[in-house]
Amino acid sequence: MTDIVSHRAPEPVGAYPHAKRVGNLVFLSGIGPRQRGVKAIPGVTLDASGAVIAKDIELQCRACFDNLRAVVADAGLPWTSIADVTMFLTDMKNDFAIYNRIYAEYFAGEGNPNPTRTTIEINCLPTPIAVEVKAICFSG
Numbered sequence: 001m002t003d004i005v006s007h008r009a010p011e012p013v014g015a016y017p018h019a020k021r022v023g024n025l026v027f028l029s030g031i032g033p034r035q036r037g038v039k040a041i042p043g044v045t046l047d048a049s050g051a052v053i054a055k056d057i058e059l060q061c062r063a064c065f066d067n068l069r070a071v072v073a074d075a076g077l078p079w080t081s082i083a084d085v086t087m088f089l090t091d092m093k094n095d096f097a098i099y100n101r102i103y104a105e106y107f108a109g110e111g112n113p114n115p116t117r118t119t120i121e122i123n124c125l126p127t128p129i130a131v132e133v134k135a136i137c138f139s140g
Contacts, residue, residue, distance in 0.1 A: 006074035009067045010034035013126050018071045026075050026137040030088065032129040033063030044128055052128045057095040061102040064133045069106075072137060081137040082113040088132040092121035095130060 003017035009031060012018065019028045033042050043059030046052060072079060085107065089095050096119070108114055115135070125132050 004071070004075045006071045008036060008070040008074060010036045019075050021075065021139070024138055024140040026072075026077060026081075026139055028068065028071055028075075028135045028137070030132045030134040031064060031067045031071065032125060032127060032132045033060040033067070034127065034129070035063065035067075041127065041129060043130075046128060050128070055130050057091075057098045057130055058102055060129060060131050061099050064131055065102070065106045068133050068135060072135075075137065075139075077137050077139055080111070080113045081139060082107070082115045082135050083138045084136040085115045085117045086134040087117065087119040088122050088125065088134075089119060090122060090124060090130045092119075099131060 002021040004019035004021060004026065006018045009018055012029065016029050018031070019026050033044070035042065042063040043056035044052060045054035069079060072082065087099070087103070089099060099119075103117075106112065
């Protein structure tokens with residue numbers, strides 16, 4: 001097993017690598033829309049106490065998928081190596097349609113991986129974000 005650390009993706013919020021290579025598989029840790037070295041989160045507006053007062057789910061989804069793209073590339077893999085994606089949304093009812101449209105831009109159609117996918121609604125994520133992505137890639 002080999003740890004993969006991306007120097008372009010946001011720093012992990014805990015003690016784990018961005019990804020781990022095990023044989024021909026690369027397992028990516030969950031990644032949200034945060035950006036490396038920056039406290040502000042794309043698509044998240046916080047009040048003075050740190051509570052979320054507004055969110056832009058489209059911006060958060062694009063940032064998640066761009067972060068995913070960075071980790072996949074830093075693992076030495078093409079975008080088309082993504083075999084499976086698990087998505088976590090904190091508000092399925094209000095955010096799914098927007099997320100699904102943005103997802104299709106990154107994953108469906110010619111030149112994209114068209115992976116299997118599971119989308120799960122959860123009540124919160126470890127930082128004040130509304131979406132997180134986890135993926136499995138195949139190398140070789």
